[in-house]
Amino acid sequence: MNRQAALRGIIVFIGLLLVWWLITFMGIPDFLLPSPAATAKALWTQRAYLAWNSLTTASEIVCGLVLGVALGMAVALLMISSPRLQRWLMPLVLTSQAIPVFAIAPLLVLWLGFGMSAKVMMAVLIIFFPVTSSFFDGLRRTNRDYLDLARTMGASQGAQLRHVRLMAALPALGSGLRMAAAVAPIGAIIGEWVGSSAGLGYVMLNANARMQSDVCFAALFILVLMTVLLWVTMDMLLRRLINWSEEH
Amino acid sequence: MKSPAIHVKDLGLRFGEHVVFDKVSFTLPAGKWVSLLGASGVGKTSLIRILAGLMPPTSGTITTSDGKPIAGRLAWMGQKDLLYPWLTIRNNIALSARLTGRRSDHQRVDALLSQVGLEGYGDQRPAALSGGMRQRAALARTLYDDKPIVMMDEPFSALDTITRTRIQALAAELLHDRTVLLVTHDPMEACRLSHQLLVLASASGGIDDSHVLEGAPPRAPNDHYLLHSQAQLLQQLVRANA
Incomplete structure (x- = not known):
């Protein structure tokens, strides 16, 4: 990310804070909309509690991201390696997107318990489709001329996949990974809302029930920060890895 | 390296009812440069792709004078330079080694870089090079x-x-003694570089292989014989397209 982009991000952040701060002057009660100052105070006074729960959510997000990306890439590779497998797997990929995550969340908690696995599974479910579809699309759209050249050089199917298709699909996979980084926290938080004993979703639900809007906003602020940081890290990593692509 | 002649007999290609070409026969002489011309859509690219083993013909046979297959003895240059953007120029030149799990020959890559005038560019990515430089790198990869x-x-x-005139001369020099088939739309290019011309006509017209050029390519752009051959070729193309 260059300096200009960072500056734009900071300006947008300050602008949002300013709008939020101005709205709180319109006579809205604190329990409905706490001020930025009240939220900052909650962030400081509840720092240990928030830090511990942030760590739980962050672990769920990272685990979900790693598993979801690995699974999505594996399925895309399977689909490109065999048209027959593609015909069988495509409905599965579409189904994973068609199921509303809110509907499946209680079932996952029921099946996998209140622990981390249900939340990780939710993140996996939400990440799986963008990663699979973008990577498969990239693999499928590999320039035919690149593959022809490899074939005239005697490259095996495996070598074509490893050295040509996989590399040519990296920019498309990059788009899927950026999207995955942006939506992974949603999966984890939905999982925590449905049933958990730790995590930022749990903090929000608890604070909401006790009318502690400042704590709820503090948790929300951390979640936004976490998502932005995750996206920026992913973006920087991808820019470094795919620096040859015009699309990076 | 002994370059074989390639004999094409009764080659046909059809997609359903649509006949692209039928009963096309010709010979690519050993160690000579042959250019294939014809109007757009007559199947020049399909014909060269069949010869390169990139698509199967509907009918006909392709044999070589030494009886060995073409596969494994062929270098391919497509319509674009086809340099892989994720590899450096050096790795692009030694692409076949990478694709077939062999170690790349660094000395050979250096020698080729020098031959095509790209010393100092080996570690650059293709995006950093001009169109002409990229095509020279593609030529080095072919060699x-x-x-x-x-x-x-x-x-x-x-x-x-x-740039085209310079690269044509370079290609003619470096591909000397190989059996070369070049598909082109440019009569000047064809007459400048070739020993023989093939003109492919639409489906029923077959192929005209009667135009043999004298002397050794590359011919100078102002060569009297080249200009005469070019005029002849244009008439041939008009007849084939009639």
Whole structure:
């Protein structure tokens, strides 16, 4: 990310804070909309509690991201390696997107318990489709001329996949990974809302029930920060890895 | 390296009811440069792709004078330079080694870089090079394995006139003694570089292989014989398209 982009991000952040701060002057009660100052105070006074729960959510997000990306890439590779497998797997990929995550969340908690696995599974479910579809699309759209050249050089199917298709699909996979980084926290938080004993979703639900809007906003602020940081890290990593692509 | 002649007999290609070409027969003489011309859509690219083993014909046979298959003895240059953007120029030149799990020959890559005038650019990515430089790198990649057969599908069409003229001369010099088939739309290019011309007509017209050029390519752009051959070729193309 260059300096200009960072500056734009900071300006947008300050602008949002300013709008939020101005709205709180319109006579809205604190329990409905706490001020930025009240939220900052909650962030400081509840720092240990928030830090511990942030760590739980962050672990769920990272685990979900790693598993979801690995699974999505594996399925895309399977689909490109065999048209027959593609015909069988495509409905599965579409189904994973068609199921509303809110509907499946209680079932996952029921099946996998209140622990981390249900939340990780939710993140996996939400990440799986963008990663699979973008990577498969990239693999499928590999320039035919690149593959022809490899074939005239005697490259095996495996070598074509490893050295040509996989590399040519990296920019498309990059788009899927950026999207995955942006939506992974949603999966984890939905999982925590449905049933958990730790995590930022749990903090929000608890604070909401006790009318502690400042704590709820503090948790929300951390979640936004976490998502932005995750996206920026992913973006920087991808820019470094795919620096040859015009699309990076 | 002994370059074989390639004999094409009764080659046909059809997609359903649509006949692209039928009963096409000709010979690519050993160690000579042959250019294939014809109007757009007559099947020049399909014909060269069949010869390169990239698609099957509907009918006909392709044999070589030494009885060995073309596969494994062929270097291919497509309509674009086809340099892989994720590899450096050096790795692009030694691409065949990477694709077939062999170690790349660094000395050979250096020698080729020098031959095509790209010393100092080996560690650059293709995006950092101009169109002409990229095409020279593609030429070096074509030469890396020292294959006796070279097939090129309009490789210089995207270049400006000056760069194209320079690369044509370089290609003619470096591909000397190989059996070369070049698909081109440019009569000047064909007459400048070839020993023989093939003109492919629409489905029923077959192929005209009667135009044999005298002397050794590359011919100078102002060569009287080249200009005469070019005029003849234009008439041939008009007849084939009639």
